[in-house]
Amino acid sequence: MSFSQLNEEVVKVGLCHYCGTCAGVCPEKGIVMDHETEEPQLVKECPPGCNLCHTVCPGKDVPMLDFDRMLFGCERAVDELLLGIGRDFVKCHAVAPDIREKGGGGGVVSALLTYALENNIIDGALVVTMSRERPWVAVPAIATNRDEVLAAAQAKETLVPVNALLEEASVRAAEAERQAAGHERAQTLSRNV
Ligand code: SF4
Numbered sequence: 001m002s003f004s005q006l007n008e009e010v011v012k013v014g015l016c017h018y019c020g021t022c023a024g025v026c027p028e029k030g031i032v033m034d035h036e037t038e039e040p041q042l043v044k045e046c047p048p049g050c051n052l053c054h055t056v057c058p059g060k061d062v063p064m065l066d067f068d069r070m071l072f073g074c075e076r077a078v079d080e081l082l083l084g085i086g087r088d089f090v091k092c093h094a095v096a097p098d099i100r101e102k103g104g105g106g107g108v109v110s111a112l113l114t115y116a117l118e119n120n121i122i123d124g125a126l127v128v129t130m131s132r133e134r135p136w137v138a139v140p141a142i143a144t145n146r147d148e149v150l151a152a153a154q155a156k157e158t159l160v161p162v163n164a165l166l167e168e169a170s171v172r173a174a175e176a177e178r179q180a181a182g183h184e185r186a187q188t189l190s191r192n193v
């Protein structure tokens with residue numbers, strides 16, 4: 001077990017699609033995503049018994065039928081085999097002019113993320129932006145406000161290991177929760193004095 005199983009069953013046989021999930025969940029921070037090879041690289045020793053990177057890797061298997069049953073409570077009909085189950089198909093675009101102008105395909109994703117951030121539905125979103133140091137390379141980022149969402153607007157037609165930021169996203173979400181709880185406690189105290 002350990003990283004070697006992931007390496008043998010996924011990476012070496014060409015099934016890795018550079019999603020970064022293995023790096024994002026590794027409790028040892030032992031995996032880095034190599035931009036040149038577009039593959040994960042082990043940079044630390046694995047503790048005995050850990051096999052998390054292999055367990056979560058979608059390169060070896062994506063249980064789409066299980067997802068269908070979980071999300072829709074049914075299985076795909078014959079005419080849904082390729083596209084999947086669709087409840088409805090809609091055509092839309094962002095209403096805010098700046099989002100519509102900056103976004104690709106009408107800016108729908110940017111508008112939804114901005115709405116979710118500004119209404120405290122989410123603390124942050126994993127997005128893809130261009131590297132400052134190497135502006136021709138697309139890199140993952142965590143957007144926490146409208147400007148950061150708009151900086152990441154437009155689709156990037158390339159592989160990007162977005163899920164490598166899962167650990168950082170969960171740490172930042174926990175920190176945001178702690179700050180919100182502290183703010184709430186302070187408000188309660190000030191109301192009671
Ligand atoms: S997730 Fe576990 S097995 Fe995989 S690289 Fe990290 S420590 Fe090793």
Ligand code: SF4
Binds near residue numbers: 011022053
């Ligand atoms: S989790 Fe993603 S990046 Fe890691 S080996 Fe699997 S497909 Fe590749």
